[in-house]
Amino acid sequence: MRVWGLMAGLAFLALPALAQEPLADEAVPQVPPIAAPPVLPNATLPGPGEMADSAPILTLDQDVLYLTSAWGLRAQDRLEAEGALIAEENDRLTQLLSAEEAQLTEQRATLPADRFRQLAESFDLRATRIRRERAEAVQNLNAWAEADRAAFFRAALPVMGQIMQDRGAVAVLDRRTIFVSLDAIDVTEQLVAALNDRIGDGEGVIPLPAPPVSEPEPAR
Numbered sequence: 001m002r003v004w005g006l007m008a009g010l011a012f013l014a015l016p017a018l019a020q021e022p023l024a025d026e027a028v029p030q031v032p033p034i035a036a037p038p039v040l041p042n043a044t045l046p047g048p049g050e051m052a053d054s055a056p057i058l059t060l061d062q063d064v065l066y067l068t069s070a071w072g073l074r075a076q077d078r079l080e081a082e083g084a085l086i087a088e089e090n091d092r093l094t095q096l097l098s099a100e101e102a103q104l105t106e107q108r109a110t111l112p113a114d115r116f117r118q119l120a121e122s123f124d125l126r127a128t129r130i131r132r133e134r135a136e137a138v139q140n141l142n143a144w145a146e147a148d149r150a151a152f153f154r155a156a157l158p159v160m161g162q163i164m165q166d167r168g169a170v171a172v173l174d175r176r177t178i179f180v181s182l183d184a185i186d187v188t189e190q191l192v193a194a195l196n197d198r199i200g201d202g203e204g205v206i207p208l209p210a211p212p213v214s215e216p217e218p219a220r
Contacts, residue, residue: 058167059175060160060188062153069192071152074201079145082208086137093134097127140209148206155199156191163187163194 066072104123108116164172167187175186 055167055182055185056170057185058164058169058172059178059186060172060191061175061186065156065188065191065195066149066152069152070196070200071155071202072149074203075145075148075152078208079141082141086134086141089137090134093130097130137209144206144209148202151205152199152202155202155205156195159194159198160191163191 067076100123104116104119107119111119160172164170172187175188
């Protein structure tokens with residue numbers, strides 16, 4: 001939701017023209033001067049900090065909040081580590097299957113047709129199963145990352161509500177959806193510090209899935 005205000009006003013003042021020159025003995029009406037507003041000696045406009053203390057709306061950057069928090073940093077490290085393990089296992093299995101396929105191709109000239117067909121079908125089924133399992137491993141890791149992020153924001157809600165109440169605000173909006181706002185009403189850094197203290201890094205809240213390890217059987 002984009003929030004912005006645009007106010008403009010125009011005022012026109014027109015004086016009717018005199019129908020004729022006033023008579024010499026008639027007094028010409030005088031327009032009374034407009035009184036200037038009183039100037040208070042110590043009146044000053046509130047600064048950004050004072051306005052932020054009483055602002056009804058606060059802002060935050062959700063991505064920065066998650067990625068710079070202890071929870072988000074832990075999740076990123078784990079995601080990269082698990083992703084590297086999956087990629088390493090994928091490479092290992094790819095090399096094994098490639099070697100087995102090459103060996104099967106060499107045996108084609110010396111094997112009976114029925115025997116070669118049997119081995120080729122078995123190899124295709126095994127390769128298909130391995131590809132499916134490896135794809136599931138990636139999907140499970142992505143699902144874990146999404147669930148972990150969702151758990152972070154669920155745990156963060158009470159802390160956000162407390163900061164909102166302390167600041168006298170009625171709403172907290174994602175800064176990326178706002179056209180323009182004061183930096184002083186952004187509470188991302190304040191929330192990161194509070195969340196690190198209140199909920200920590202979230203280790204173990206969403207258990208990691210166990211990636212399947214496929215071992216292709218050698219062709220017989």
